[in-house]
Amino acid sequence: MSNTATTVAAPPAPATRRRRGLAPLEPVSATSKWVLGLGFFVVFFAVWAFATLGGYVSPTFLASxxxxxxxxxxxxxxxxxxxxIGMTVWRVFGGFILAAIVAVPLGIAMGAHKGVEAFFEPFVSFCRYLPASAxxxxxxxxxxxxxxxxLLVIFIGSVFQIVLMVAVTVGAARKDLVEAAYTLGANNTGIVRRVLIPGAAPEIAETLRLVLGWAWTYVIVAELIGSSSGIGHMITDSQALLNTGQIIFGIIVIGLIGLISDFAFKALNRRLFAWSSL
Structure with a gap:
């Protein structure tokens, strides 16, 4: 009976292997990622060119x-x-670095000490829902x-998000490692320095990478009012002249710079935390 069951169950295996490439959560190769990613941009620009050069969309609303x-x-x-471009990059990184300097230590303190979390968390949670533009x-x-x-617009838009995300990361540390450190004679300060911070460091770096992307969305808001330089200032001037070509170019430049910074952040994180799965 067991041999018969084995024989009957065997044929579906090749079909399962053939479908594996489309299976949920199945990884793809690095080459496939690049090809698929570039393929989307090719399709996007092709549709854009078809719509504008073909006369289906007025140049007043969308440049080719x-x-x-x-x-x-x-x-x-x-x-x-x-x-x-230089002024916009300086503003993004200046405000973001200021936010990280304040938020990372506070987030670590909140994650490590529940009393600190109870004191700060309601205010931080309240503030993170307030739009920076307000x-x-x-x-x-x-x-x-x-x-x-x-700089303060970007700081306000970033700091509260970083604080909460870092606090959650540090607070999710494995309790067995903490107990083991206490057993080996570590004190409270040693637990934070030797267990919680090293364990949470890769996730904290990933949090900073994600929030840096949000900081790029705040910089345009910061440059829309009272600015004489920056990509946002250029976009505002172009809007007054109905120059959609310059507006789109400015948006694309922001996206490209953000993408480059994201790749650089990822590469740095992999180098600093090679032992991590991030």
Whole structure:
């Protein structure tokens, strides 16, 4: 009976293997990732070109890829767009680094000590639902229209998210490792320094990578009001002139810079935490 059951059950195996490439959660090779990722952009630009060059969409509402590229070249050649890019990058990383300096230690303290968490968590949870753009009128009153105001917009948009995400990561540490460290003679400070922080470090780095992506969305809001430079300032000026080519080019530049920074962050995390599965 067992031999018969084995014989009957055997044929579906090849079919299962043939379907494995489309199975849920089945990984794909690095080459396939690149091909599929680039394939989407090829399809996207092809549809865009078909809609605009074919006359299906008015240039007033959507410039063609060719017009967008021409306007982008004009921005670099005549309007010193590289300076705008530099200012935007400086604002994003400046505000984000300030947020990380404040948020990571506070998040570690909240995750490690429940009393600290009970004190700060309600306020931090309340603040993280407040849109950073809502603070702009107050920040203009407090800090003027200079760089500090723009850095603070990105700081406010990032700091509360980092605090809570770091606190959750640190608080999810394995209790058996903590108990083992106490058994070996570690004190409270040693538990935080030798167990909680090293164990949570890869997840904290991944949290910073994710929030950096959010910081790029805040910078345009920060540059829309009272700014004389930056990609957001260029987009605002282009909107007044109905120059959709420059608007789209600015948006694409932001996406490209964000993508490059994301890849760099991933590579750094893999190098620093090679033992982690992230």
């Amino acid at each position: 890829p060719i017009t967008m590229a021409q306007e982008g070249w004009l921005l670099f050649a005549e309007y010193n767009f590289i300076h705008d 603070f702009i009128p107050l920040l203009i009153l407090w800090a003027g229209l200079g760089e500090l105001q723009k």
